Amino acid sequence: MSLYAELHRHLGGSVVPRVLWRYFHRSQSDLAQRFPEYPEFEEFYTRPRKTLDEYLELHTLVENVQSAKTLPYFIYRLIRGAYIFENLAYLELRYTPYLRTPDHLPQTERIDQMAQIVEIVGQASQLSEYPIVTSQILCMHSRLPYAVNRAIVELSAQNRTYVCGIDLAGGDAYYAERLDEFTELYAYARSLGLNTTGHVYETTDGSYPELLPYLMRIGHGIQIPLRYPELLPELAQQNQCLEVCPTTYLKTGTLEDIRQLKLVFDRCFEAGVDIAICTDNAGLHNVRLPFEYENLLTYDVIGFKELQACQDAAFKHAFAWPHRQRPASILTEVLREDEKVSEPAQSVVN
Template sequence: MSLYAELHRHLGGSVVPRILWRYFKRNRPDLAKPFADYPQFEEFYCRPRESLAEYLELHTLVESVQTRETLPYFIYRLIRGAYVFENLAYMEMRYTPYLRTSDQLSQTERIDQTAEIVEIVGQASQVKEYPIVTSQILCMHARLPYEVNRAIVEIAAQMPEYVCGIDLAGGDDLYCDRMDEFVDLYAYARSLNLKTTCHLYETEGGAHPELLPYLMRIGHGIQIPLQHPELLPAVAQRRQCLEICPTTYLKTGTLQSIQQLQVVFDRCFDAGVDVAICTDNAGLHNVRLPFEYETLLTQDVISFDQLRACQENAFRHAFAWPLNQGPAAILNDVLNWAPAALKPTRATVAT
């Protein structure tokens, strides 16, 4: 059995459609009313969109119901599903905590409540019956003002028991007009010893090389090998890992076929750039992390050797994985330590 590390999962897009539908029916019938039944809702929720901008609008649907009161409900089900159905040993959950605060408050009051949201998520993630190592990545947002984004960075630095890094989300085509702000925020984050990733080079409009020197990982980054392969040597030199989320590019219309990712993987491996495979929005996609690996393999996008390398990369580049080796090495140590009487033999296997 393989154990997996998930480096790129949005809290807003992590709710699988049936759980979200059940919540709507029980608690928000106004949100369920436009749909005749569950199949119609699932079709709406999971269908491909015309663009990344249209796709991101779905996050607002979930963000509106992920409140202080309901976050434990959704997170428990996320952890349970990740452990039981995905074999996750490690998961980083990313989201913009400010967008889970009450919009009835002033900006200052919402910033104060942001830290409370982070604590709620952190405590709700500690589910003893489903032991997964978890941590949070706090997302700045392209549509939020500088003061709020800076506060998010500071909260991340103040809460290392719950937070392992920061990100910038909201559509990478929106960064241009505020690039000086975002460079300043990332420089500030690094000065606070925060680990960093960023939604970057996901779409053709998301090429912002100014941010690359401040990053430890790159959220998506597929346009680097596809459109800007000259950047790959520098990415490799900085030991930056690309967080590749295969299903996302089909759902957003960024790619027309999963086979187009073969160029991404081949060029990255040839250049010595590490790649981790992720789900991004497992709920919106109705997909689980092992299936992402399986699809890439069965569609001849990656080889078995590349698959194993991506599995190892995910643990090696995880911001909060507490060990210097992956779980496979730990299990091998256990098997080597086990008394001879407990070790399987050819004879016992045959019976």
């Protein structure tokens, strides 16, 4: 049995369409009246969008219902599905805690409530019947004020039990006018010893070389091998890993065909840059991690040797995986020990 690591999954986009549709109907939401039947809702929720901005609007649909009260409901179903259907041994969930607090409260009160959200997500993720190693990445947001983003960095440093790193999300086209601010926040995070990743080089609007020195992993990053391959040797030298989410680029209009990713993988392998294959928004795409693997193989983007290298890279670059080996190696050693114990004792010839 293969066990996998997922390094790039958003809490907002992780809710599968049927679970979300059932929640809307149980809570008598306006969306229940708009979509009385499930197939219409699934088509609306999972269809491709023209731009990243249009795609990100769907996150607000889920963020508005993921509150302190409802988060355990969604997370239980998320972890259950990840364990049963995806064979995940390790999962990093990323989200912006501020966006799970009541939006009618003053900013200072919402900042104060973020710690409770982190605690709820952390506790809800610990399910004995579905033993997955989980951790959280807290996302700064390109449309949130500096004070909120700084508080997110500080909360991450204060809650290392549940938080393994920080991210920057919200649409990469909006970084430019605040680039100095985000550079400062990343430098602050590194000074606190935090692990870092960030949504950069996802689209043609997201090229920010100024942020690269502060990132241990790169959220997406596909435009580097596609448009700036001269940067790859430095990424390899710095041991930076790309978090590539194949279905996302088709859903956001960033790429027209999944086969365009072949150049991404080929150039990264040639330069010695690791890639972890991820889902990004498994629920929003209605595509789980093993299907991402299968699609890449089906369209000859990668072969089985490259797939295994990417699976190894995911555990290698995981911020909170507590073992030196990936699960397959650990299981192999356990089985070998069991075989030694079960071997019949050799008879002694006098």
